[in-house]
Amino acid sequence: MKTIQVSKKFRVKSEELWRVISAKENLNLYHPFCKSNVALNWPGKDSIDELTYLNDRTYRREFFNWREGKGYDLLITYGKIKSSVKWEIKSLSNGSQLTIKLNPQFKLSKNRILNSILSRLFIPLLLKSYLKHVLNGLDFYLSNDQVVKPNQFGKHIWFS
Numbered sequence: 001m002k003t004i005q006v007s008k009k010f011r012v013k014s015e016e017l018w019r020v021i022s023a024k025e026n027l028n029l030y031h032p033f034c035k036s037n038v039a040l041n042w043p044g045k046d047s048i049d050e051l052t053y054l055n056d057r058t059y060r061r062e063f064f065n066w067r068e069g070k071g072y073d074l075l076i077t078y079g080k081i082k083s084s085v086k087w088e089i090k091s092l093s094n095g096s097q098l099t100i101k102l103n104p105q106f107k108l109s110k111n112r113i114l115n116s117i118l119s120r121l122f123i124p125l126l127l128k129s130y131l132k133h134v135l136n137g138l139d140f141y142l143s144n145d146q147v148v149k150p151n152q153f154g155k156h157i158w159f160s
Contacts, residue, residue: 002124003101003102003103004101004102004103004104004124004127004128004131005099005100005101005102006099006100006128006131006132006135007097007098007099007100007135008097008098008132008135008136008138008139009092009095009096009097010095010096010097010098010138010139010142011094011095011142011143012095012096012142013091013095013096014069014089014090014091014096015069016096016142017089017096017098017142018068018069018070018089020138020141020142021087021089021098021138022043022072024039024042024043025037025038025039025042025049027049027051028147029141029147029148030134030137030138030140030141030142030147030148031051031134031137031148032133032134032136032137032148032149032150032151032152032153033053033054033130033133033134033150033151033156033159033160034051034052034053034054035052035053035054035056035150036050036051036052037049037050037051037052038050038052043066044063044066045063045064045065045066046062046063046064047061047062047063047066047072048060048061048062048063049061051076053159053160054150054151054159054160055158055159055160057078057159058078059076059077059078059081060076060077060078061074061075061076061085062074062075062076062077069089070088070089071086071087071088071089072086072087073085073086073087074087082105083102083103083104083105084102084103084105085100085101085102085103086099086100086101087099087100088100088101098135098138100131100134100135102127102131104123104127126156126157126158129156130156130158130159133153133154133156136153137152137153140152
């Protein structure tokens, strides 16, 4: 399955963006589908946390690359569902930009034809929408210093 990528510009310096996204249990602040984010080992490389979505499914995030001030790479898993995810910060003259790249490594169907259709159309659309919601939540938090409410930017068929 191809990599899904979403970027967003922020009106804060890259140091502030890093401070927020690298904080312990940071998803509790800005993730609109997060019911809870609990750190099991934090911070840095080999960090582990659990993200429980509003649908009560708990995913495990294992960080295998931690680039101080620049981003991190992680593997997120739930049963047989897994995806590798890269968070990258870029400094801009008037703020910063965060890019999230998600590489899904799962199948929704045992039927090869159906799985091909799903992996080319359905899955990328849903995951791109999901990532946009997360980045909108981060922007809201950074702009207003207020915790994002559940489903603040709309519901998601998989995570709400």
